[in-house]
Amino acid sequence: MKNEELIGGILWLLGVATVFLLATAVALAMARDGLVLWDEAREAVRVLTVFSTVLVGVVVIVHTKGSYADKERD
Numbered sequence: 001m002k003n004e005e006l007i008g009g010i011l012w013l014l015g016v017a018t019v020f021l022l023a024t025a026v027a028l029a030m031a032r033d034g035l036v037l038w039d040e041a042r043e044a045v046r047v048l049t050v051f052s053t054v055l056v057g058v059v060v061i062v063h064t065k066g067s068y069a070d071k072e073r074d
Contacts, residue, residue: 009063013056020052 024045031041 005063005066009059012059012063016052016055016059020048023048 027036027041027044027048030036031038036044
């Protein structure tokens with residue numbers, strides 16, 4: 001795997017983590033302020049966790065497949 005691909009993969013993963021943390025913070029802030037129930041906020045965070053986990057897996061698979069395809073071309 002080349003350095004550019006590694007950096008690109010790390011940036012994608014950091015982007016996913018940032019979106020997850022921001023969305024979680026918004027859900028918890030809404031629950032704290034009484035805009036939504038705590039159960040709804042907890043369910044939203046659970047859905048975000050599953051979505052982020054799947055997205056991280058997709059990023060890893062795409063970068064792994066890409067590195068194997070580059071090795072086969074060489």
